[in-house]
Amino acid sequence: MIRVGVVGAGGWADGSHLPALAALEAFEVTAVATTKQAGADRAAAAHGVRHAFADAGELARHPEVDLVVVSVKASGHAAVIRAALDAGKHVVSEWPLGVDADEAGELTEAATAAGVVHAVVLQGHHAPSARFAADLLADGRIGTLESVALVAEGAPWGGSRIRPELVFGLDPAEGTDILTIMAGHFLATLERVAGPMAEVSARLPRTHDRVLVTGTERTVPNATPSHVLLHGLLASGATASVAVHGGHGPIQDAFLLKLVGSDGTLTATPVQRGTFIHWGDWDVRIGDDVLTMPDSYRTVPAGVRSGPPANIAALYQEVARAIAEGRQPQPSFETALRHHRLLAAVERSAADGTTQKIA
Template structure:
């Protein structure tokens, strides 16, 4: 049994990590931490944890915690991850790993030196639909892949208004915006299917220099992109075109993925409209033929079969196996660093108009 401490238990983890962990026999949530004792106690009671802390350092140091989950704002990841590594604890970090590629590199190097298991939550790597389509391509179902096009909605980022709890992300130093969060997850899911991008030419338009805080009459400055546009080449030689459109409120259509092969074209859209590419199931078609995702791709308990808890549960199963086998899971901090380098290449290309190459 792997004993888990969750930092940030009253936020995103409450509806994703904690349900995923509760469904898995390999794990026991023994401790939670939030920003105050009242919410920590509430989270502990809701999820059956024995220990609740308002100070994350106490959770990290606790002897009944083997693995630390970091699920707070990206700007808070580094300090918590370093503390967990110093304590010799395994670590699962939400994406993004750090606020930029330099911080991600430092954390990946520190995790390697610590000799612990480290993983990052890039849900698309474990999404059943993405894994199935990757296998269809590998099996030659559409012939040689020639071109890829992805159009996806990046709301609630990039619009002319923003939810109050997301205002912090309008500062690029927070590492939480349409490029890092939305495009970051979307591109990771795309690369899970097609293989890696090796070069990009990008644009990051900023349509709104100031945005309205939803529910108020107050506007705030914005220094982050409104949209993410890129063209590139994959390692296979296929071309890729990606457009992530910002907007207000919830996504309406979600995404459309088109994979053009030498023999046929595969298309994918969300089975539930408005669902992000790395979250739910896809409506997959080769020509006019509809393809259902085989059950073999769903390796998590039935009560977490849909949405983020399902893909996060699949990651935790991979982490448990990695701990047993004394190896690194996938995706690890090294995987995260590679994705951070891709985002850095996009930023650099948009800044100077050059083609950038990703190692």
């Protein structure tokens, strides 16, 4: 049994990590932490957890914690990860790993030196539909891949309005915006299907210098992009075109992914309208033929096969295997670092108008 401590249990983790872990027999959540003791106590009571902390370091040092889950704001990831590494604990961190590629590099180096298992939550890596589509390409169902196009909605980031709890993300130093969160997850999913990007040429338009805080008459300054536009080449030589357009929601069509091969074209759209590419099931077609994904691609218990817990549960299954086998899971901190470098290349290209190689 892998004993888990969840830092940030009162936020995103409440509807994603905690249900996912509760559904898996290999894990037991033994501790939770939030910024205030009262909130930690409520989270512990709601999920039947016996230890509650207002200090992430105290949770990480507890002898009944083997693995620390980091589910706080991106700007707070580094401190919690370092506390876990100092305590010799395995770590699962939400994406993004750090606020930028430099911080991600430092954390990856520290995790490697600590000799623990480390993973990052890029849900698209374990999404059943993404794995199914990747296998169709690998099996040659559309011939040689020639081009990839992805159009996706990036709300709740990039619009003229923003929810009060997301205002912090309008500061680039927080590492939480349409490029890092939305395009970050979307590009990771695209790469899971079609292979890694090798070079990019990008633009990051900022449509709104100030945005309205929803439910108020207050506007706040915005220094983050409204849209993410890029063209590039995959390592395979296929071209790639990605447009992530911002807004304030609600999500409508969510995404359209098109993979054009020498012998056919694969398209993917969400089965459930308004579902992000890295969360839900896809309607996959080659030409006019609708393809049914085999049940073997679904590995998590039936109770967590929809919404955010589904692919997070699949990641935890991979983490459990990695711990048992003495190896690093996929995606690991190394995977996250390479993905941070992709986003850094997008930013450099947008800033100076050059084509950037992906390190």
